[in-house]
Amino acid sequence: MSSETSKPLWLAYTGLVLTPLFWAGNAVVAKSVVGEIPPLSMSFWRWVIALTILLPFGLPGVWRQRRVIREHALSILALATFSVAAFNSLLYFAAVTTTATNIALINATIPIMVALLAWLLLG
Template sequence: MSARHWAVIGLMITALSWAGNALIARASAGMLPPIGLSFWRWSVALVLLLPFTLRGLWQYRRLLLDNGLRIAVLAALSISSYNTLLYQAAQSTSAINLTLVGTGLPVSAFFWSMLLLRQVPARATVGGTLLGLCGLLLILTGGQPARLLALHFNDGDLIMLAAVLSWGLYTVLLQRWVMPAPGLVLMAAMLLCGVPLLAPFFLWELAQLGPMPVTWPAAGAVGYTAVFASLVAYVAWNHGVKVLGPSTASLFSYLVPAFTALLGVALLGEQLYWYHLAGGALTFLGLLVATRWR
């Protein structure tokens, strides 16, 4: 398969991993401290990744040191900010509001692309975005668009908006600051910057709320988010942005609600309705238009 095919598969795996992350964020709201979950997630990911990347970090040390400021900015936007803000937003807003505000990720990527890269999205990308958005709204409203009028937004939604802007900027800067280092090595370098940047906020939360409970559900949440929502998803996302560009790669975020619905059916015994299937079909059609249409 071509590099584009592998990039598409990787981005679909990313969306599936983040769907599981969304379920954990909803289930742990009020039980696990949001910054603590983020800190331990990335700390465990760093411990797991370092044995496989120490040699590469040393081999590419000159490149990494020369781009140290850029790596620190990327780490601050993604590792230290995005997921921490998402977990924080989940404490005070509904799952549907989180997902609705999250639909702004492609728009955020479009905005930063035009501002920093001087790139105007292609018609195929815009068309795919609109199709994907229609499919997503169909899922979120249960086939009843009038439900959108009954939604109320709060402080948690503003936090999620900040997370979306942060992730959009991270995605575009990945395209602008190309660094010829293997994906795992670059990921390890970002973790080495991102975890210390997150540590002061973790210590503040620790003093306010106390430590994270030592339970099997907490360990499972940290383990899943460290391996799948962190290492697997981030490496696949970074590669997808490199191959497809930030505007097209960001469209795969529309798959997260569709995969979340499917996981809810498979793992939580939730009911599958017609609008799940129709919305998912529209979302996949939008991705097909954006990635294959010439």
């Protein structure tokens, strides 16, 4: 295997390891601070911080695709509302009454549920 093909493979494995680590870390942090910070505040500030960090990298692409984004603005808004805002808010509300382990286990089932629902609804 050449070094050119091993680098993307290494990056892929790194991403596969870091993704669940970040999700689990999110559950642990949520559980540890839920008594100090209200769930909706956690969700809001999480996305403000993420936007602040990612905006410089993503804004040029968003600007280039502004026409497509404008055409699909309602769909994008619906997806953002349910998949980002509601999901994280519900996760942080769950942290009030359950353990970080339970939150992480529920999060781990999401890809399976998405595939199952896609199969049931879309064939």
